[in-house]
Amino acid sequence: MTIVLYGHPFASFVWKPLIALYERDVAFEFRIVDPDHPEHQRRIAELSPTGQFPALVDGENEITESNAVIEYLDLFHGSAVPMIPIGEPGKAIEARMMADIFDDYIHAPMQRIVGDSLRAEQERDARGVTDAHTLLDRAYAWLEPRLQGKEWATCDRFTIADCAAAPALFYSDWVHPISERFSAVRDYRARLLSRPSVARVVDEARPYRKFFPLGAPDRD
CATH class of the missing domain: 1.20.1050.10 (Glutathione S-transferase Yfyf (Class Pi); Chain A, domain 2)
Structure with a gap:
C-alpha cells in the first residue's frame, strides 16, 4: 500500500517530510490540501488537532507533525541512511x-x-x-x-x-x-x-510563489 502525505507544496513545514521522502527514495501519493480539494481539507481536519499539515497516512497508521513523520519514515520506509542517527x-x-x-x-x-x-x-x-x-x-x-x-x-x-x-x-x-x-x-x-531533494521541493513550490503575502523576491 502506498503511503499518503497531506499538505501543500508551498507550505514550509510540508517541505521537511518531502525532503526526507526524496532523500530516502520512498514512493508516496501527495494529496494537496486547498479549497479545490475539500475532501482533503476534511481529512486533514481529522488527522491534525488544528487542521494544520503535514500528515502522513500509512495503512492504519496516521502520523502528524513534520518531525514525527520524518522519524516514522526512518523506521519503516526507505533504505537510505536515516535522518536521525541510529545507535549513536x-x-x-x-x-x-x-x-x-x-x-x-x-x-x-x-x-x-x-x-x-x-x-x-x-x-x-x-x-x-x-x-x-x-x-x-x-x-x-x-x-x-x-x-x-x-x-x-x-x-x-x-x-x-x-x-x-x-x-x-x-x-x-x-x-x-x-x-x-x-x-x-x-x-x-x-x-x-x-x-537535489531540496531543489526538487523548491521547484515544486515555484508555481505558488504569487501567494507569498510579502511578495516573493526575484531569486532562488
Missing part, C-alpha cells in the same frame, strides 16, 4: 536539537512576520514583528560559528536538522535577509538549495 544516542539528540532550533528560532519567527502581514491593519502586532526580526538576527548569530567549516548542520552528514533548516532558512532570508556578516549561514543556505 548523542548524535541523535544533537540532530533533534538542531531541528528544534531551526523550527523554533528561525521557522517560527519567520512565520510570525508572514502571518502578521495577513492580518487586517487594526489587528497587526508591530512589536511582535519587531521582536521576530530581532530573534532571527540572534538565531543567525548563534548559528554562524556553529556552521563554520561544516557542510551540514550536524553529525557530519545530512540529517533531520537539514530537513528543518532548508525551509526555515529559505523563507527567513526572504523576510529578514541573512546579513553578509553571517557568511557561514549564507553559504549553508546555498548548499541546502543545491541539494
Whole structure:
C-alpha cells in the first residue's frame, strides 16, 4: 500500500517530510490540501488537532507533525541512511536539537512576520514583528560559528536538522535577509538549495510563489 502525505507544496513545514521522502527514495501519493480539494481539507481536519499539515497516512497508521513523520519514515520506509542517527544516542539528540532550533528560532519567527502581514491593519502586532526580526538576527548569530567549516548542520552528514533548516532558512532570508556578516549561514543556505531533494521541493513550490503575502523576491 502506498503511503499518503497531506499538505501543500508551498507550505514550509510540508517541505521537511518531502525532503526526507526524496532523500530516502520512498514512493508516496501527495494529496494537496486547498479549497479545490475539500475532501482533503476534511481529512486533514481529522488527522491534525488544528487542521494544520503535514500528515502522513500509512495503512492504519496516521502520523502528524513534520518531525514525527520524518522519524516514522526512518523506521519503516526507505533504505537510505536515516535522518536521525541510529545507535549513536548523542548524535541523535544533537540532530533533534538542531531541528528544534531551526523550527523554533528561525521557522517560527519567520512565520510570525508572514502571518502578521495577513492580518487586517487594526489587528497587526508591530512589536511582535519587531521582536521576530530581532530573534532571527540572534538565531543567525548563534548559528554562524556553529556552521563554520561544516557542510551540514550536524553529525557530519545530512540529517533531520537539514530537513528543518532548508525551509526555515529559505523563507527567513526572504523576510529578514541573512546579513553578509553571517557568511557561514549564507553559504549553508546555498548548499541546502543545491541539494537535489531540496531543489526538487523548491521547484515544486515555484508555481505558488504569487501567494507569498510579502511578495516573493526575484531569486532562488
